[in-house]
Amino acid sequence: MQNDLSEIESWLRTGAHEAELRAHFGSPLYDELTGLARAAEANLNPFETxxxxxxxxxxxxxxxxxxxxxxxxxxxxxxxxxxxxxxxxxxxxxxxxxxxxxxxxxxxxxxxxxxxxxxxxxxxxxxxxxxxxxxxxxxxxxxxxxxxxxxxxxxxxxxxxxxxxxxxxxxxxxxxxxxxxxxxxxxxxxxxxxxxxxxxxxxxxxxxxxxxxxxxxxxxxxxxxxxxxxxxxxxxxxxxxxxxxxxxxxxxxxxxxxxxxxxxxxxxxxxxxxxxxxxxxxxxxxxxxxxxxxxxxxxxxxxxxxxxxxxxxxxxxxxxxxxxxxxxxxxxxxxxxxxxxxxxxxxxxxxxxxxxxxxxxxxxxxxxxxxxxxxxxxxxxxxxxxxxxxxxxxxxxxxxxxxxxxxxxAHTQPSAKGYTAEVVRDAALRWRASDTERQTVRQSQAEARPLQAETPERLDAYARRLISQLDAASTTNEARKISRQLEGARRDMVELQGPDLPVIPILERVIGEAEEFLSVMFIKRAVVAARAVGRIVSRDTGRGFGTGFLIAPGVLITNHHVLATALQADRAAVQFRYELEIDSREAQGHTFALDPHRLFYADARLDLAVVAVAPMAEDGAAITEFGFLPLIGVEGKIRKGQPVNIIQHPLAGRKQVVFRDSLLSALPDDPDFVAHYTGDTQPGSSGAPVFSDLWEVIALHHSGVPDETANGQYLTHSGAPWNPLTDPEMRTVVWIANEGIRISRIVRHLESLPEHLLAQGQPGAHLIEDVLARGRQAARDGTFPTSPIVTERMPDAPFAPSGHTVTLPLQISIGQAAVTAPNRASSVASPPRG
CATH class of the missing domain: 3.40.50.1820 (Alpha/Beta hydrolase fold, catalytic domain)
Incomplete structure (x- = not known):
């Protein structure tokens, strides 16, 4: 581009030659330069000599x-x-x-x-x-x-x-x-x-x-x-x-x-x-x-x-x-x-x-x-x-x-910016491209035929996953009998299916009964899952700038755009139990240093980073107290149209949970590694786990999807287009959906990592092998990992319950439920949209 600088600045201010300039600078930089060029002209004092x-x-x-x-x-x-x-x-x-x-x-x-x-x-x-x-x-x-x-x-x-x-x-x-x-x-x-x-x-x-x-x-x-x-x-x-x-x-x-x-x-x-x-x-x-x-x-x-x-x-x-x-x-x-x-x-x-x-x-x-x-x-x-x-x-x-x-x-100190402009842009493009798939899900929900949004193959995988969970949870002869009956019905369906076989009704029976049987575990599993989620913070300032969760004892996963390099990880820590206590007091949490010298790996395409965590916190707490969430590589953990649950640190603040007011709406074929879902998140939620109703991790949250004007500008709560100069952290943007990286694709990617690390002479191969082994075990036997629940001291608390004390930053109202899914609070503790 050989044009005069003043001419290029004029084009940026007026929007002229947009296609040419976008091709030259790239869209993220072009969008930023247009705002800067307009602001520079507005700031120019004609009387300044x-x-x-x-x-x-x-x-x-x-x-x-x-x-x-x-x-x-x-x-x-x-x-x-x-x-x-x-x-x-x-x-x-x-x-x-x-x-x-x-x-x-x-x-x-x-x-x-x-x-x-x-x-x-x-x-x-x-x-x-x-x-x-x-x-x-x-x-x-x-x-x-x-x-x-x-x-x-x-x-x-x-x-x-x-x-x-x-x-x-x-x-x-x-x-x-x-x-x-x-x-x-x-x-x-x-x-x-x-x-x-x-x-x-x-x-x-x-x-x-x-x-x-x-x-x-x-x-x-x-x-x-x-x-x-x-x-x-x-x-x-x-x-x-x-x-x-x-x-x-x-x-x-x-x-x-x-x-x-x-x-x-x-x-x-x-x-x-x-x-x-x-x-x-x-x-x-x-x-x-x-x-x-x-x-x-x-x-x-x-x-x-x-x-x-x-x-x-x-x-x-x-x-x-x-x-x-x-x-x-x-x-x-x-x-x-x-x-x-x-x-x-x-x-x-x-x-x-x-x-x-x-x-x-x-x-x-x-x-x-x-x-x-x-x-x-x-x-x-x-x-x-x-x-x-x-x-x-x-x-x-x-x-x-x-x-x-x-x-x-490029930043020496991390910030709570959360979503980078490029990540948000790509997520918005993929969200628009999945519109047809999302319409199919909405229609199946409206017609009260929720299984119609899925293929028989994915429904069968989902039924198998439910039955394996049910079998693992069965402690009585009656429960085991139900499990065997459901598995028999599923096998009969698979062996006899043909063009005239009513596949969906058979699967509806299997899925419906299994879901009802497992629904009582929802709250207990949520407590365990929440403990493994932490806030990524700067070791120098204590300022939070993302979310992450343990995927094996002492191994954490978050986004590449949260921890892009080992140097960033070396300057960061993870803080668990940064949340509200059951009596609304603010828990200070336990901070563990990250240890990239034992393991650090990041991939920009899948927007993931995996890093080792120190075994002991600054206050002496052990990392084993917080359990882990296995990465289960098999498909069938959730079906489209079902609710998803997100445990996160929005704006890098205290831990919050989104229940029910969010649905898995699309699993785009191109690219074949993202999932789209509704629900509330904010910058700072990057790296949060996205769960099914069985509290198995289905995705690594990495970006919100912004609401847009007809010409592609991001909308703010005031109705005006987003201004990156006045709001670089995108806090005023209206977020209408979310995008995460599918766990099955992450596992597929990690399977070749131990060999790669060994070939490069880099540490951590055995830790990745441990992550994969624990995920395979969870996929094979259907068990849900339990973590040691440590009684936390509650000085000056108004009451001291006996047994184990656990905390959730939300209130849950439980009433009598029909034979369908349980009635749970809807986004009780979720942050406001945006």
Whole structure:
């Protein structure tokens, strides 16, 4: 997208060229940018004569480049059509190139937020092929001609190296007042090494688009000739065991530059001026990053840990005594992260910020490591690009490394935001797509034929599950007799079914009698189930930001968007019994640290995260006191049109329960892993268990479905469209339904996890095997797990009942019931919709 910035801002404000802009930025970022662009214009004071100046330097490959041919500029980077026909080779070293724009997706959000904060902001592109010192000198000539003064430089990645040269050429500070660097590789990075090793995903992405060159051609003919890229190799001062500037230390499988170029690059990197007291650093952490390399005959063997941002290791970013702040997030996403933007604005305004911490993550976290070979990285790059639509390259190649979506990983401290914009958007789309299925369920309910909404196969699975539960609960001869009669009727139905057999009436008898027999267990099972559900909190602040539940002793499951990384899990805890007592007192609960060093696994597609929990709480309580909820992988635990029950921590507050006023309404075939249901939830409920009436977990709740206007805008309780600027946590949104991840699909996914963890040398395989074994046992024998119910002391309580004391944050009225399902309170303790 080469249009003028003011033109693009105008399009965002007016809605013009929406399809084109959505394709370029992606829908979540486009929706956010439209609000920011409109707010920035409304906030502009036409009578303000001078606003503080901020110049934004993008990172490597973040500036658009054009080649001068016959005196005319021809856009090359990034023009996917030109690259398809080999245009990348036009950028080879020696060609005349000008930087005349910026790749917007990774930076436009921060650009607009700086404008909204009152800064006169503009991008400062440069030729990133050049040495940072050369680019810095060229930019200073430009700024001197413009007569600028009192400038704040905001720099991403390589831009921070360019700024070091710029600041050195302004020693009297007549022009540059402050410099804020974000993710800058002051002592290099292993990304260039992996480029020359042909194992970096970028090389595979370029080769996938270029129809005339393979990876070897691209690296050998173009990339390794760029001084700017070569100078970013890891500094031998910090990595003396692997001198990347010595060609003899490279394996024969790699394509490093010639020794002359390496020697010149090493000299230039050492000669680059050091930052002075105008500089402040924001450093990314918490993402799997290559931190070391060892050469052998087969290639490089790379050591990776989460002590970096995915591209720059933390220690290669930290520079001398420069004040620094730490943000969890991927290298290319840092400038779109809300916490980073907030810190940048505060630093530009006053030189100080509380938006980010000043301490790096715990050094113990370095134990979470893996070792991979060049070949493994190449294979991962192949898989990564093959699972994407390669036409997305047209938007921006940098979308691979500079994802514009502001994901939870980008936040250093978790929040109660709960549902991310992307999760909500996808849930809303799937909800609309399941409308026909939901209409069938509604019609069967209205016609008092509830079983008509299901197929005979699913009804048979449901009947078998009911009978197994009944058999497990049978303690008298009469009960066992009923169980055998029902199972006989079901088998007869299966053996004799044909086109003329009334399948549904037979199943109605089996299902009806089984449900009536089991209904008396509802309340007792609810008590046990509730104990295993906890609130996810920050260990530093105690603030809640999600829900989770135990799926085996000492193993917790929640959403990926609640705990996306092991680093987030290391800073979090789970709090059980954060609820109201039976006499309305507020219980303080028991807080257990999460232990990702023993197990952590997350999957974005299924929006799940599984993590180990410490065996003892801060107050000495044992994790075994809270039982667990087995993950039962078989189908048939519930049928469409039946009520679901949700135990949750809405808005990350005290535990609440939704009974009955919620129905399973759809199990979409595409994608084949979600369930739709009604009922009340709120942000903070993410990661809650969704139960059948038998209190077996049927889904992992992960998103609400918002009410929408005709043009797709989310509605608020006031009737106005949702404004993400004034309500980023979506508390004013009207939620009309919910979406969860089906447990049967989660179990199917986890079955291959132990082998994967063992192959990767990661801990926790035995814990996952325990989770699966307990789920299989529950599926096989139909028993419901019971947890030790510990008597809680109740000082100053108005009464002290004998026996065991249990609590539920709700009131239940029980009257005489007919032979159908029991009469239970409807959403007695549920939060208000929204």
């Amino acid at each position: 001078r606003r503080p100046k901020v110049l934004f330097l993008p990172g490597m490959m973040g500036s658009r480049l054009s080649v001068i041919e016959n005196g005319q500029p021809y856009h090359v980077w990034i023009d996917p059509v030109d690259i398809t026909t080999g245009g990348l080779s036009k950028l080879k070293w020696g060609s005349t190139v000008v930087a005349n724009g910026t790749v917007l997706a990774p930076y436009f959000k921060m650009y607009l937020r700086l404008k909204l904060a009152g800064f006169d902001t503009e991008f400062l592109p440069y030729d990133w092929r050049q040495s940072p010192a050369v680019s810095g000198t060229a930019l200073m000539r430009q700024l001197t001609k413009r007569g600028l003064s009192d400038i704040t430089l905001v720099c991403h990645s390589m831009g921070g190296l360019v700024a070091r040269q710029m600041a050195a050429e302004d020693p009297n500070r007549r022009m540059i007042s402050r410099v804020i660097t974000i993710g800058t590789p002051n002592f290099g990075s292993y990304a260039p090494m992996q480029v020359f090793d042909l194992s970096h995903g970028m090389v595979r992405a370029l080769a996938a688009v270029d129809l005339t060159q393979d990876r070897t051609d691209i690296v050998k003919g173009t990339l390794r000739g760029f001084p700017g890229l070569v100078e970013l190799l890891p500094s031998p001062d910090l990595r003396p065991d692997q001198d990347a500037f010595n060609r003899k230390s490279w394996p024969k499988t790699a394509l490093p530059p010639q020794q002359t170029a390496l020697t010149q690059a090493a000299k230039a990197a050492r000669a680059l001026p050091a930052p002075d007291d105008r500089f402040q650093q924001i450093i990314g952490v918490g993402v799997l990053t290559t931190i070391a390399a060892t050469a052998n005959e087969a290639g490089f063997e790379y050591t990776q840990s989460q002590d970096g941002d995915g591209t720059v290791p933390r220690d290669l970013a930290e520079m001398g005594t420069v004040p620094r702040f730490y943000a969890e997030g991927k290298h290319g996403r840092l400038c779109n992260a809300s916490a980073v933007i907030a810190a940048t604005i505060e630093l530009a305004e006053s030189g100080a910020t509380n938006a980010l911490p000043t301490a790096p993550p715990a050094s113990a976290f370095e134990s979470l490591r893996r070792t991979v070979t060049s070949e493994t990285l190449r294979a991962e790059a192949e898989h990564d690009i093959d699972t994407r639509d390669e036409t997305a390259f047209a938007g921006s190649f940098l979308s691979r490394e500079m994802d514009p979506v502001d994901t939870p990983q």
